[in-house]
Amino acid sequence: MSGGVDSSLSAALLLEQGYDCVGVTMDLGRGAPDAAVADARAVCDHLGIPHRVVDLAREFSERVVAATAAAYAGGATPNPCVLCNDSVKFGVLLDEAREDGAALGTGHYARIAHTPQGPLLARAADVSKDQTYFLYRLTGERLRHVVFPLGGLTKSRVREMAAERGLSDKHGAESQDACFLGAGGYPELVAATHPEACVPGDIVDTSGKVLGEHNGLCRYTVGQRRGIGIASAEPLYVLRLDAKTGAVVVGPYRALEVESIVVGQVVWSGDVVEEQVDVMVRYNAPAVRARVQMRDEHLHVELMTPLVGVAPGQSLVCYNGDVVLGGGIIEEAS
Numbered sequence: 001m002s003g004g005v006d007s008s009l010s011a012a013l014l015l016e017q018g019y020d021c022v023g024v025t026m027d028l029g030r031g032a033p034d035a036a037v038a039d040a041r042a043v044c045d046h047l048g049i050p051h052r053v054v055d056l057a058r059e060f061s062e063r064v065v066a067a068t069a070a071a072y073a074g075g076a077t078p079n080p081c082v083l084c085n086d087s088v089k090f091g092v093l094l095d096e097a098r099e100d101g102a103a104l105g106t107g108h109y110a111r112i113a114h115t116p117q118g119p120l121l122a123r124a125a126d127v128s129k130d131q132t133y134f135l136y137r138l139t140g141e142r143l144r145h146v147v148f149p150l151g152g153l154t155k156s157r158v159r160e161m162a163a164e165r166g167l168s169d170k171h172g173a174e175s176q177d178a179c180f181l182g183a184g185g186y187p188e189l190v191a192a193t194h195p196e197a198c199v200p201g202d203i204v205d206t207s208g209k210v211l212g213e214h215n216g217l218c219r220y221t222v223g224q225r226r227g228i229g230i231a232s233a234e235p236l237y238v239l240r241l242d243a244k245t246g247a248v249v250v251g252p253y254r255a256l257e258v259e260s261i262v263v264g265q266v267v268w269s270g271d272v273v274e275e276q277v278d279v280m281v282r283y284n285a286p287a288v289r290a291r292v293q294m295r296d297e298h299l300h301v302e303l304m305t306p307l308v309g310v311a312p313g314q315s316l317v318c319y320n321g322d323v324v325l326g327g328g329i330i331e332e333a334s
Contacts, residue, residue, distance in 0.1 A: 002025065002039075003043060004039075006158060007106065009149070009161055012161075012165050019105075021049045024051075025037055025054070027055045027057055028179070063084075064084045065080075066193070068178075069194055072186055072218055074197075075243035076313025077222060079314065080180070082133075082315050089104075097145065103147050104146050109130055109155075112143055112146065112151070119140075120324065121324040122323050122324065125151065126154040128284075132317070132324050133315065136327045137267050139269050198215075198217070198219070199246070200216065201213070203229075204248070205249070205250060206255065220238050220241060220248050221311065222240065223256060228250060239256060257307070259306050260301065265329045266298065266328035268326030269326055270325075272299065276291055277289075277320060279303070288307060289303075290302060290303045311330065315330070316328060
């Protein structure tokens, strides 16, 4: 529980459904902020349930913060929320809950579809708040021990229901992505842990011609246009970050188009066969149709509609309608 309206209402709904509940706030080492702990404890007091703070600082530091910094230093663009959900919240914390004979309920906007093949992750009723992109690595046995009370509700209805239960004044601000970042963002994080990724290097075109100098790979992202600092007859965009040579590769917008993607660290519900699916490469990005096939432990994706701004490190998530089939981490895009 963060003290926010979503987790607070989730706890209330689970109580009403007859569950014995314990409110749990994660201390991730950057302070489970005192205000958030106080808010969560106040909600638990209001609901009449116990409250605990669980120390997951070491796991969060190693599996999310350090992994994010290392990926950026290598020229990739990871999603920290995917890492945190997979390895910490629905990893270590879920394991602890199961050891206590409990399930883990959260305020995520997602549903669980119960099928003859077992439980499958599915989109929330409120598509604008759907969080399955961040949760796609939840498959199989883990889903049997997870509850998403808000999956069938809209955000506006959640606020109404919270107010009806006297919770509207007992929640803090909604959590934000990359909660561990300081004012300097990812460049500051990478500079502190991988300074070699923040030294100047060449800006080159796709033929390797040097066009200028950049001030550190850590300060650029694929698809970026502003701040490149190179005069050109047509706008230039960052196409690739080459960690081996230290170069930022730039080119025209059309060169950002991607039709083929190779995905590693794949999770999948059931057997992967060649089939047509809908894929997303960023949260809240439009899904596009694609053909996917598993070869050599990698998912090979052929897009039917080209996409731009696809970068190694991002997650690609596959859907069949509202149901999440699986996905993985993008390794190559062309």
